Amino acid sequence: MNQEMGLPMLHPAGEHVPVAGAETLDTFAGPVKVERDRSSPLTPFGQAVSFIGFLKVPGVFSALNADCPLRYTSPDAPDVRGVTGTWVLPVLAGRRRYARVTALRPDSVLPELMGMSRIVSEDSLRRALAAIPQEAGLAWLKRHLDRCVLPLLGERSIIDIDTAVKPLYGHQEGAVVSYNPEKPGRPSPVHHPYMLAGLRLVLGVETAAGNGHNGAHCTPGLWRLIDGLPRDCWPALLRGDSGIASGNTIREAESRGIDYLFKLRPARHVKALPGARFRKTAGTMPGKAGRAERKRCG
Numbered sequence: 059m060n061q062e063m064g065l066p067m068l069h070p071a072g073e074h075v076p077v078a079g080a081e082t083l084d085t086f087a088g089p090v091k092v093e094r095d096r097s098s099p100l101t102p103f104g105q106a107v108s109f110i111g112f113l114k115v116p117g118v119f120s121a122l123n124a125d126c127p128l129r130y131t132s133p134d135a136p137d138v139r140g141v142t143g144t145w146v147l148p149v150l151a152g153r154r155r156y157a158r159v160t161a162l163r164p165d166s167v168l169p170e171l172m173g174m175s176r177i178v179s180e181d182s183l184r185r186a187l188a189a190i191p192q193e194a195g196l197a198w199l200k201r202h203l204d205r206c207v208l209p210l211l212g213e214r215s216i217i218d219i220d221t222a223v224k225p226l227y228g229h230q231e232g233a234v235v236s237y238n239p240e241k242p243g244r245p246s247p248v249h250h251p252y253m254l255a256g257l258r259l260v261l262g263v264e265t266a267a268g269n270g271h272n273g274a275h276c277t278p279g280l281w282r283l284i285d286g287l288p289r290d291c292w293p294a295l296l297r298g299d300s301g302i303a304s305g306n307t308i309r310e311a312e313s314r315g316i317d318y319l320f321k322l323r324p325a326r327h328v329k330a331l332p333g334a335r336f337r338k339t340a341g342t343m344p345g346k347a348g349r350a351e352r353k354r355c356g
Contacts, residue, residue, distance in 0.1 A: 083111040086119075086173030103168065106150050110171050113146075119172075122202050127194040128186055136178045141186045143172040156180040200262075200286075207254070207261060211291035216255035219280060219298035221271055223248050234268035250276035252283055255297065273302040281310055295319060 080093045085107060092107050113119035123139050130138070147168055148159050159180045162168070169176055190198075225241040226233045233245035248271045250264040264279030284292055296311055296318040303320030311318045 083107050084115055085110045085171045086114055087170045090171070103151060106147070106168065107171065109150060113172075118202070118206070119143075119146075121205075125198060125201075127198050128190050130189075136182050136186075137175065140169075140174045140176060140178050141182065143169070143174040144178045144183060147172065147177065156183055159183065203261075207259060208287075208291060210254065210257070210259070211287065211293075214294040216295045216297060217261065217280075217293040218253045218255050219276060219296060219302050220251050220253065221248060221276065221299075221301060222251065223268070223271065232265065232267045236267075236269035237271050238268065248275075250279060252280055271301065273298075273304045273307050276302060277304075277307050277310065284314065284316070292316060 080091060082089050082091050084090075090107055119142075123142055126138050126142060128138050128141065130136075144159060144162075147162060151162065153159065153162075157180055159177070163177045163179070165177065223238050223240070223246050225238065225244050225246050229245075230247070232247035234247075235243060235245050236248075238244055238246050246268045248266050248268055250266065252261045252263070253259065254261055262279060262283045264276060266275045280296075292314070293316060296316055298307075298318075298320050300321045300323045303322055307320070308318065
């Protein structure tokens with residue numbers, strides 16, 4: 059008599075059919091398998107593993123910590139890697155305030171993926187920023203930013219110049235009552251970012267007080283950025299709004315041989331210029347119509 063017996067499977071078979079959208083990414087904790095589920099809502103750290111892989115594989119994060127100008131002497135101080143990693147993780151989650159770092163501290167997975175022992179507190183971040191010398195810190199960040207963006211600037215590129223007013227609560231440094239379209243009358247500083255068009259990649263940011271929102275305060279940082287690049291990495295075009303379009307900005311761009319496209323304010327002389335150029339090239343009709351046109355244009 060034949061009797062079917064259900065024998066236990068000692069060696070279960072693996073995945074015969076690959077999961078759609080699955081990939082293996084390398085992190086500081088080792089390879090991690092990532093599966094994308096398009097039916098689930100997006101989480102704040104959905105892209106964290108991919109970015110951590112970018113930091114690890116080309117050695118970006120290790121190089122950033124190797125020459126960091128932050129130095130501690132106390133044996134109870136956090137390690138530098140923990141501080142720089144804590145700066146990165148809240149940014150990936152969309153956090154904009156130091157106080158929101160506290161919500162990430164119970165997480166035990168993210169520090170392991172970043173090769174950190176723990177996420178430091180918001181007070182440790184503030185003290186770390188105060189302990190870094192300003193000039194050394196700016197040179198350190200620029201050095202590593204150039205390492206990431208210079209290979210992209212070998213192609214013809216466009217730099218967009220923008221102005222962002224940042225409303226503040228309290229009495230922070232640089233908070234001055236000036237132009238503030240969202241919160242009129244509230245003190246604020248202003249940021250002048252220089253972005254690589256098409257990639258939304260910020261090449262540099264110039265921070266000024268709230269009353270330094272025009273082009274006179276924006277462009278000095280732009281020329282330092284451009285002059286610090288190799289000549290073959292200079293942009294092919296500069297773009298900006300009417301607040302950037304000053305005579306000094308145009309002269310500086312022309313002296314470097316860089317094309318520009320700026321929006322102009324609709325002032326009386328600006329509006330009259332196209333008509334004057336058209337009349338100069340096309341002329342006027344003869345007879346009474348021509349005399350009337352010349353009389354109207356004065």
